[in-house]
Structure formats: structure tokens, C-alpha cells
Amino acid sequence: MVNTVLDGLAGIGRAVLMLCRAAGALVLFALVGLSHLLRPPFYGRMFLRAFIEIGYFSLPVVALTAIFTGMVLALQSSTGLARFSAETAMPSLVVLSITRELGPVLAGLMVAGRVGAAMAAEIGTMRVTDQVDALTTLSTDPMKYLVAPRLLAGTLALPLLVLVGDILGVLGGFIIATVKLGFNAATYISNTLNYMQTIDVVSGLTKAAVFGFLIALLGCFNGYGSRGGAQGVGAATTSAVVAASVLILAFDYGLTELFFAR
Amino acid sequence: MNGAAAKIRVRGLRKAFGAKRVLDGVDLDVPEGTSTVVIGGSGSGKSVLLKCILGLIEPDAGSIEIDGRDVLRLPRGERAALRRQIGMLFQNGALFDSLPVWHNVAFGLLAQGRVNRAEARTRAVEMLAQVGLPATAAELWPAELSGGMQKRVGLARAIAAQPAVLFFDEPTTGLDPIMGAVIDGLIVDCVKRLGGTAVAITHDMASARRIADRVAMLHSGRIIWSGTPEALMASGNPYVDQFTHGRRDGPIRMELRG
Ligand SMILES: Nc1ncnc2c1ncn2[C@@H]1O[C@H](COP(=O)(O)OP(=O)(O)OP(=O)(O)O)[C@@H](O)[C@H]1O
Ligand SMILES: [Mg+2]
Numbered sequence: 001m002v003n004t005v006l007d008g009l010a011g012i013g014r015a016v017l018m019l020c021r022a023a024g025a026l027v028l029f030a031l032v033g034l035s036h037l038l039r040p041p042f043y044g045r046m047f048l049r050a051f052i053e054i055g056y057f058s059l060p061v062v063a064l065t066a067i068f069t070g071m072v073l074a075l076q077s078s079t080g081l082a083r084f085s086a087e088t089a090m091p092s093l094v095v096l097s098i099t100r101e102l103g104p105v106l107a108g109l110m111v112a113g114r115v116g117a118a119m120a121a122e123i124g125t126m127r128v129t130d131q132v133d134a135l136t137t138l139s140t141d142p143m144k145y146l147v148a149p150r151l152l153a154g155t156l157a158l159p160l161l162v163l164v165g166d167i168l169g170v171l172g173g174f175i176i177a178t179v180k181l182g183f184n185a186a187t188y189i190s191n192t193l194n195y196m197q198t199i200d201v202v203s204g205l206t207k208a209a210v211f212g213f214l215i216a217l218l219g220c221f222n223g224y225g226s227r228g229g230a231q232g233v234g235a236a237t238t239s240a241v242v243a244a245s246v247l248i249l250a251f252d253y254g255l256t257e258l259f260f261a262r
Numbered sequence: 263m264n265g266a267a268a269k270i271r272v273r274g275l276r277k278a279f280g281a282k283r284v285l286d287g288v289d290l291d292v293p294e295g296t297s298t299v300v301i302g303g304s305g306s307g308k309s310v311l312l313k314c315i316l317g318l319i320e321p322d323a324g325s326i327e328i329d330g331r332d333v334l335r336l337p338r339g340e341r342a343a344l345r346r347q348i349g350m351l352f353q354n355g356a357l358f359d360s361l362p363v364w365h366n367v368a369f370g371l372l373a374q375g376r377v378n379r380a381e382a383r384t385r386a387v388e389m390l391a392q393v394g395l396p397a398t399a400a401e402l403w404p405a406e407l408s409g410g411m412q413k414r415v416g417l418a419r420a421i422a423a424q425p426a427v428l429f430f431d432e433p434t435t436g437l438d439p440i441m442g443a444v445i446d447g448l449i450v451d452c453v454k455r456l457g458g459t460a461v462a463i464t465h466d467m468a469s470a471r472r473i474a475d476r477v478a479m480l481h482s483g484r485i486i487w488s489g490t491p492e493a494l495m496a497s498g499n500p501y502v503d504q505f506t507h508g509r510r511d512g513p514i515r516m517e518l519r520g
Pocket of ligand 1: 279284302303304305306307308309310311353
């Protein structure tokens with residue numbers, strides 16, 4: 001009896017230790033990656049490639065997510081707010097939810113699935129086929145060549161995506177409100193603009209930058225450390241997406257505290 | 263040894279992966295301007311040995327001297343500078359599959375800023391011709407090449423920057439006998455003409471005799487025999503004899519499952 005309890009505690013202890021080790025390795029990896037952004041040579045082409053991959057090719061999925069989110073928000077809140085006879089608050093509720101919260105978080109989760117997985121798979125394949133080692137033997141630092149450009153691209157691309165998503169999300173709400181719920185278009189727009197503050201958008205975009213960094217970081221970190229053939233790359237891909245998604249939600253809470261809690 | 267200074271001197275090199283001891287006290291001298299062939303059974307740690315010297319795997323113990331300086335005990339910058347003079351052909355080619363063939367070949371030259379992108383393409387085509395590939399191959403992607411062609415592109419990439427030391431991990435495996443002989447000739451050329459130093463891993467005894475000034479055999483984590491290629495086939499060492507003659511019976515037991 002005592003033994004099983006002790007075994008259980010030992011297991012928990014081991015898990016905690018492993019988690020701390022992984023977290024330490026991740027932080028170190030991030031710092032090394034960032035330090036390469038400050039020292040030449042810079043790989044502009046690699047940055048551009050990653051930026052286009054993240055920013056441009058994620059546009060459709062982020063746009064669709066944002067539009068539908070705006071639409072469903074309008075629908076839900078109009079029926080919900082009707083109980084308090086507060087339907088007029090609907091436009092500001094939609095715009096606040098989208099810019100502060102749902103825009104960055106949903107875009108982050110979608111991009112984590114798309115881009116984080118692809119990064120982990122690409123770098124992981126390069127690792128297990130010795131391509132990462134080959135870089136080193138050809139006078140190129142793989143952290144500088146593979147990781148640093150992706151970190152920068154993720155950090156810069158996601159805010160732009162989220163900005164587009166914010167606009168489309170509000171548009172989705174606007175369409176449902178005017179076409180289906182009989183709102184006056186001009187009132188809807190003026191309501192939206194009147195209640196929206198700079199901090200709403202700025203906080204959302206800051207979140208997006210942090211999420212973009214996290215997605216790229218986890219994709220690179222897991223790919224870079226992958227071992228053992230196709231199976232290892234598959235495992236790296238999965239943990240890149242899972243870890244990025246969890247961290248996005250955790251940082252979302254933390255950043256919201258930072259911006260709005262008093 | 264031949265009076266020539268050792269370009270690379272390995273002493274007591276140890277590396278274990280978990281409980282598995284792969285290198286267990288390797289001593290190896292590679293004299294400047296010669297080519298050394300390392301032979302040994304599959305899984306005996308030949309690739310790991312080269313990767314340790316290149317700094318791609320951190321050994322557990324021992325010393326690796328390049329130009330008389332112990333790379334494991336130097337500061338990072340100097341360590342990298344010493345190792346930058348080594349070019350490597352990886353066992354599986356390790357071509358960058360996101361880059362076309364010409365960019366693969368010229369990668370080292372571009373990275374060192376020795377050519378611009380326009381010159382890089384011409385240089386790549388020259389290098390490809392040296393390994394018997396047509397200029398049309400330059401525009402292909404690595405995935406579009408046969409295994410033997412990938413190996414030759416890998417070779418062209420390794421020698422493009424004319425490094426002072428060249429490592430070849432099974433340069434002729436997967437090539438037809440004629441191309442194998444051509445590649446061997448190319449390796450000998452690199453060493454003789456450029457005054458370079460080479461370490462090659464091979465399973466091919468004919469190739470070993472063509473390339474080698476010296477042969478060393480790696481077995482159970484150590485160099486158990488080394489000598490000239492002429493002495494190789496009649497070494498009197500039962501392990502070497504079994505290996506070079508490809509006998510099933512002898513002191514080396516292959517680990518077979520089942
Ligand atoms: N990164 C690694 N992690 C764990 N084990 C490894 C690693 N690299 C090599 N090994 C192990 O080290 C041993 C030696 O591997 P190595 O690739 O050096 O063999 P080799 O002599 O080159 O064989 P071959 O002739 O088949 O290429 C193998 O048993 C392999 O399983
Ligand atoms: Mg090998």
C-alpha cells in the first residue's frame with residue numbers, strides 16, 4: 001500500500017522533472033534562435049519563404065474561420081441578448097469578442113495545425129536524413145538557416161493574418177445582422193466603431209505575434225529534435241501541434257491578465 | 263608514420279548511445295596528403311566515428327586533434343574554423359530536397375560568399391560534369407534523381423568548395439562498377455592533385471585498394487588492424503581476413519535475429 005503510493009509519487013516526480021527539462025530545453029532553443037536574428041549572415045530568402053507559407057497560404061483557412069465565427073457570434077448573441085432586451089449591444093459584443101479574443105486564438109489554433117505541423121515535418125525529415133548535419137558541414141549554422149527565419153516569419157505573419165481575420169469576422173457579423181436579423185447597416189457600423197477602442201485591436205495583435213512565435217518555435221523545436229525515421233517525424237509533428245495549441249491557450253490567458261486585469 | 267604530420271589524430275575516442283557502446287577507445291592517425299580507408303562491419307560505428315570528428319556527434323571521452331589542436335577542448339569559434347576545412351559526403355547523400363541540384367552543389371560556395379548566384383550555377387555544372395552528370399541534371403530536384411545520381415551530386419557538393427580534408431561515407435555503394443571506378447579515380451585525384459587528405463568508408467575491397475594509402479579496420483569499437491592496402495588481403499589477422507574475404511565463419515559473429 002505504502003509502496004504503491006510511493007511509486008505513484010515517484011512517477012509524478014519523474015514526470016515533473018521531465019517537463020522542467022523539456023521546458024528548459026525549449027527556452028534555451030528559443031534564446032539561441034533569437035540570438036541568431038541579431039547576428040549576420042541573414043537568410044532573407046528563407047524568411048520570405050516562411051513568411052509566404054505562413055501568411056499567404058494560411059489566408060483561406062483563417063478567412064473562413066473568421067467569417068463563420070463572426071456570423072455565429074451575431075446569431076448567438078442576438079438571441080442571447082434578446083432575453084435582456086439588449087439586442088443593440090450586439091455589434092459591440094461581436095467586435096470585442098473577435099478583436100480581443102477569438103480572432104487571435106482561432107487563427108493561432110488553425111495556423112498551428114497547418115504551419116506548425118508542416119515545419120516540424122520538414123525540419124524533422126531534414127534531421128533524420130542528415131540534411132541538418134549536412135548544413136553544418138557546408139559552413140551554415142542550421143539554427144540560423146532553418147530556425148531563426150521561421151521564428152521571425154511566424155511572429156510577423158500572424159498579426160497580419162489576424163488583422164484580416166478581424167475585418168472578415170466583423171463583416172460576417174454584419175452580414176448576419178443586416179440580412180437576417182434586420183439591423184440597419186449604418187447603425188451597425190457606427191455601433192461597431194463607437195465601442196471599439198485601440199487597445200482591443202492592439203492587444204489582439206500582440207497576442208497574435210506571441211502565438212505566431214510559439215507556433216514557429218514549437219514546430220522548429222520538435223522537428224529539430226526528432227529522432228528515428230518516419231515514426232519519429234510523425235511524433236514530432238503531433239507534439240508540435242499539441243504543444244503549440246496548449247501554449248496558445250495558456251498564453252492567451254496570461255496576456256489577457258496583462259492587458260485587462262485591474 | 264611516413265614522416266608526414268598527422269592531419270587528424272584520434273585518441274581513445276569513446277561514444278555510447280544509452281547502454282550501447284559504439285566507439286570504445288578508437289585510435290586513428292590520418293597523415294596529411296594521404297587517403298585512409300576505414301573498413302568494418304555494418305553497425306560497427308564507422309559513420310559515428312566520422313560524425314564525431316566533424317563535431318556532429320559529441321563523443322563521451324577521448325581527443326580529436328586536427329592540425330595538432332584538440333578540437334574538443336577549443337573555444338567554439340576556433341573549433342568551427344578547424345572543422346570548416348572538412349567536406350563530407352554523407353552515406354545517404356543528404357541532399358537538400360527543397361533546393362534544385364545546382365543549388366545543392368554550390369551551397370557551400372554560396373555560404374562562404376565565394377560566388378554569387380549567377381556564378382554558382384556555372385560552377386555547379388562544372389562540378390556535375392566532373393562526377394559524370396550532364397548539365398541538364400542541374401535543374402532537377404533531388405527527388406527526381408536515382409540513388410546513384412544522388413550519391414554523385416552529394417560528392418560534387420562535398421568537393422565543390424575544395425576542402426583540405428574530405429570524408430566519404432561509402433562513396434561507391436549503390437553505383438555500377440564502372441561509375442564506382444570513376445568515383446574512386448575522382449577521390450584519388452582530389453587527394454593527389456589538390457594535396458588533400460581523405461578518409462573514406464567502404465565495404466568494397468576493390469575500391470579500398472584503389473583509393474587507400476592506408477586501411478584501418480574498425481571492430482567492436484576499436485581499430486583492430488591498420489596497414490597498407492597491399493597487406494590487407496594477407497594480413498594474417500583472422501578478423502580482417504574474414505571480413506576482406508567475406509567468409510561466413512570466423513571470429514566475427516554477425517548479430518542475426520531469430
Ligand atoms: N544518433 C544515434 N542514436 C542512437 N544510436 C545510434 C545513433 N547513430 C548511430 N547509432 C548506433 O550506432 C551504431 C553504429 O552506427 P553507424 O551508423 O556508425 O554504423 P556503420 O558502421 O556506419 O554501419 P553501416 O556500414 O551499415 O553504415 C549502430 O548500432 C547504430 O544503431
Ligand atoms: Mg554508416
